Amino acid sequence: MKIVVDGMGGDNAPKSNVEGVVSAIKEYNVDIIITGDKDILEKEFSNYEFDKSKLEIIHTTEIIENEDKPVKAIRCKKDSSMVVALQLVKEGKADAIVSAGSTGALLAGGLFVVGRIKGIDRPCLCPAIPNVKRGMTLIADGGANADCKVRNLVEFAAMTNIYSKKVLGIENPKISLANIGSEEGKGNELVKQSYEEIKGMDLNFIGNLEARDVINAKADVIVCDGFTGNILLKSAEGVAMSVMKLLKETFLSSTKGKLGAMLLKNDLKELKDFMDYSEYGGAPLLGVNGGVIKAHGSSNSKAIKNAINQGIKFAKGNVLKDIENFVQESKEKEEAKKIKNEEK
Amino acid sequence: MKIVVDGMGGDNAPKSNVEGVVSAIKEYNVDIIITGDKDILEKEFSNYEFDKSKLEIIHTTEIIENEDKPVKAIRCKKDSSMVVALQLVKEGKADAIVSAGSTGALLAGGLFVVGRIKGIDRPCLCPAIPNVKRGMTLIADGGANADCKVRNLVEFAAMTNIYSKKVLGIENPKISLANIGSEEGKGNELVKQSYEEIKGMDLNFIGNLEARDVINAKADVIVCDGFTGNILLKSAEGVAMSVMKLLKETFLSSTKGKLGAMLLKNDLKELKDFMDYSEYGGAPLLGVNGGVIKAHGSSNSKAIKNAINQGIKFAKGNVLKDIENFVQESKEKEEAKKIKNEEK
Numbered sequence: 001m002k003i004v005v006d007g008m009g010g011d012n013a014p015k016s017n018v019e020g021v022v023s024a025i026k027e028y029n030v031d032i033i034i035t036g037d038k039d040i041l042e043k044e045f046s047n048y049e050f051d052k053s054k055l056e057i058i059h060t061t062e063i064i065e066n067e068d069k070p071v072k073a074i075r076c077k078k079d080s081s082m083v084v085a086l087q088l089v090k091e092g093k094a095d096a097i098v099s100a101g102s103t104g105a106l107l108a109g110g111l112f113v114v115g116r117i118k119g120i121d122r123p124c125l126c127p128a129i130p131n132v133k134r135g136m137t138l139i140a141d142g143g144a145n146a147d148c149k150v151r152n153l154v155e156f157a158a159m160t161n162i163y164s165k166k167v168l169g170i171e172n173p174k175i176s177l178a179n180i181g182s183e184e185g186k187g188n189e190l191v192k193q194s195y196e197e198i199k200g201m202d203l204n205f206i207g208n209l210e211a212r213d214v215i216n217a218k219a220d221v222i223v224c225d226g227f228t229g230n231i232l233l234k235s236a237e238g239v240a241m242s243v244m245k246l247l248k249e250t251f252l253s254s255t256k257g258k259l260g261a262m263l264l265k266n267d268l269k270e271l272k273d274f275m276d277y278s279e280y281g282g283a284p285l286l287g288v289n290g291g292v293i294k295a296h297g298s299s300n301s302k303a304i305k306n307a308i309n310q311g312i313k314f315a316k317g318n319v320l321k322d323i324e325n326f327v328q329e330s331k332e333k334e335e336a337k338k339i340k341n342e343e344k
Numbered sequence: 345m346k347i348v349v350d351g352m353g354g355d356n357a358p359k360s361n362v363e364g365v366v367s368a369i370k371e372y373n374v375d376i377i378i379t380g381d382k383d384i385l386e387k388e389f390s391n392y393e394f395d396k397s398k399l400e401i402i403h404t405t406e407i408i409e410n411e412d413k414p415v416k417a418i419r420c421k422k423d424s425s426m427v428v429a430l431q432l433v434k435e436g437k438a439d440a441i442v443s444a445g446s447t448g449a450l451l452a453g454g455l456f457v458v459g460r461i462k463g464i465d466r467p468c469l470c471p472a473i474p475n476v477k478r479g480m481t482l483i484a485d486g487g488a489n490a491d492c493k494v495r496n497l498v499e500f501a502a503m504t505n506i507y508s509k510k511v512l513g514i515e516n517p518k519i520s521l522a523n524i525g526s527e528e529g530k531g532n533e534l535v536k537q538s539y540e541e542i543k544g545m546d547l548n549f550i551g552n553l554e555a556r557d558v559i560n561a562k563a564d565v566i567v568c569d570g571f572t573g574n575i576l577l578k579s580a581e582g583v584a585m586s587v588m589k590l591l592k593e594t595f596l597s598s599t600k601g602k603l604g605a606m607l608l609k610n611d612l613k614e615l616k617d618f619m620d621y622s623e624y625g626g627a628p629l630l631g632v633n634g635g636v637i638k639a640h641g642s643s644n645s646k647a648i649k650n651a652i653n654q655g656i657k658f659a660k661g662n663v664l665k666d667i668e669n670f671v672q673e674s675k676e677k678e679e680a681k682k683i684k685n686e687e688k
Contacts, residue, residue: 132586132589132590143524146524146530146531146532146533146535147532147533178575180487180490180570180571180574180575180578186490187490187571188490188491188569188571189490189491191490191571210578211574211575211576211577211578211579211582212578212579212581212582212585213582214579214582215582215583215586216582216586225532226524227524227531227532227535227572228571228572228575230524230555231522231524231555231572231575231576231579232555232575232576232579233555233579234524234554234555234556235555235556235558235575235576235577235579235580235583236579236580236582236583237556238555238556238557238558238559238560238580239559239579239580239583239584239587240583240587241556242476242559242560243583243584243587243615245476246476246615246618247591247615250608250611250612250614250615251608251611253611254611256607256608257607257608257611259604259607260603260604260605260606260607260608261604261608262604263600263601263603263604263607264594264595264600264601264604264605267594267595267597267598267601268594270594271587271590271591271594274590275587
């Protein structure tokens, strides 16, 4: 079991990445490869006491920035910390990559360096959104595919079902479809047709879910096209951030407010943490031939450590094998259907 | 100038509807027709002092419920307060209808009773979402059309531009496209093609807007298909309601919390009002041949009065005429383009 960490990706790199790696080695006794500028990384690591035999540093000379065009960056910055890390997953030298770098570049790298699982049309990025039960709800797809076909949503449902069981430890994940009404027959053409397909699948499909109820923990997974998923997620995030900001302004606008806020300090901190989308671990890219975990750009060391743990569970849970099995079973079902139709 | 109010539609009907009508007559000196059960309405109105010459009650025997199938309800409940009111708009006996009844039925009634403006492919429903500048941002379409073409988004942009100027009094409305990134070239096929069309229109198009920034008042109007609009709106609404609920729980969970909340009572009330989506007036249905204003289902009398005022401004501002002009100009441009192409 080996996890590779993109040492230079993220707003707090390499400090948080290094600290997260040290914590993960201590807590999970996992072997880690980290990619990045060797001098800088070694200097960072020298601040910590840990089992150095568990760590390998691979020197890279380039960094992919958020401003870089994703596909171009992956193709041109061959010696970047991200591309070298992705290459290790591709070659089977690491089971999963954790990166807090550019989302677009990691998506492109997942596709073009690691590559799709044979039979999967489109991989999906699955960020989590906090819910009122202090848990999280996966959005699949969260923005990797702006235009989707029915087949894609079917694959997203199957892959997140596997991921939720194996990595998140949910026994019988509740899978739903993002929709504009809860009744069957609602929605746009994509969703109506996907509903028909998904309800015939061997999973706990609970039907349509309105965007208003996503935060109410009614489902473990929300399946949708990537455009919808991004709108859903960002709309929620925008409101959450703005409310916290307005609340702060309210508290600071008067002496009474300041006194009230002092009394409520711990409770408000808890609420703020709950609304902090960066606390909720990394988003897996499902459907590519290896573990790819996108950690939040502003990840602190705890978030990096948690993302590494996701990578470990991804590998231990044989998520790839399960997705391959799903592809195989779908193929067999499709063939059986064909034969049955021909016999008619 | 005459506004017709659906007297029996909404969670608080007919009490709030009647009270709203009385306030509107007093404040705007407007002529009102109200539809509904005459006995019940007369009894309600007898509680108020106002100029009775400004009011006409039209007796109806049926009510469309939220559970009714929209199209069927419009077709079968011919003597409902909503259908009779819509008919008055159709016949030109009223300039606009205000209804807090079933959204689906009002959309169906707008299409099948009032009818589309000639040349408009699809009317759009335009609810408003509160923003941090204590203003509101229109979403067009907010859920009337789950599947849209480029032409529809172009029409939504033109119609909301007119509405924002004439009814909301915004001089040079900032029109944006809901998208998953702010750069040109981002998004799904519908949005990419719509961007090209809208940027050539004679309006203040500010480009793409990420869902996260809707609440930040960067635009006056967000143009999108109705599926996206509904997801955007409901996701924001769900988070806003949940945060307020969590805040309340936090405050009530300890003596310190209760004391803090007492100190902050007025400020928190203000924040709660800001987050209350029912406070933000009615949603116009643009593109039908008359003023159709959908008031929130849980409208109080103030919300009904505000919606009546929207209806007044809609009629006074000649919104219909302006939309017809847009249709005419588009046609002429299209023809000029054709001739130019043929000449080549």
